[in-house]
Amino acid sequence: MVAVSSGEKKALAIILVVAVVFVAVVGGLVFALTSGHDDPDEPYLQVTSGSHFARVRPSVWCDVKLEKCDPPAGTQARRPAAFPVQPGDTLMLSVSADIASGPWFLVTQYATPRGVQEPGIAVKLSKTTYTEVLRSTADRTLVSVEVQVPSAVAVGDQTNVRGYLSLDTTPYDRKK
Incomplete structure (x- = not known):
């Protein structure tokens, strides 16, 4: 021993x-x-503005072939997450790695003194962009943001979206 x-x-x-x-x-x-995040494999957005932070889950998410969806096809999508961004503030939006691993679309909408602008769509290429910074001003107030992810299903020359994650960024004082 x-x-x-x-x-x-x-x-x-x-x-x-x-x-x-x-x-x-x-x-x-x-x-x-x-x-607080039910499915670790589910894609998400992380958003921050000022001292506020949130993790946003998909409004709709389907597999690549659009065979299984959450919520199921034919039912109502989840409401956009409320995340008010005040004029003068900046929204920092980061997509999860599984979204950034392929192409995705950033759809933004702003309210101006002339009315709500048509949605702006920016195409993000695979593994190039994880984080976006969106500014909101008194003359161009951010009111909605959506991240769309294409599927492997195409109809003609149009690719269907397999899922999207939505934010209502309307400032508190603009909501009626």
Whole structure:
């Protein structure tokens, strides 16, 4: 039998405590990042403006072939997430890696003194853009944002959208 000195016991005890603390911290971090998000494989947006932050789940999300959808095809989509952005503020929007891994579309709409502008559509190429910064001013107020992800299903020369994630960014004082 090998005798263990008191110094070796102390070193082993310290190593054991450090390992337990490490596992607890990593486990807590993983839990914090995944709690409140039902499906870790579901795509999402992370949005922030000022001191406000939200994680937005899809209004509609289907598999690539449009065979399985959530909510199911023929039922009503989830309402756009309310995330007011005041004039003068900036919205920072980040898409999850599974959205950015393929092409996606950013659709924005602004209210101006002349009325609501036609939606602006920007095409984002695969693995090139994860984060967008959208500014809202008194003369050009951001009122809605939508991220659309194309499917593998095409009708003629049009590709269908497999899902979208929507935000209502209308400022509080503009909502009636």
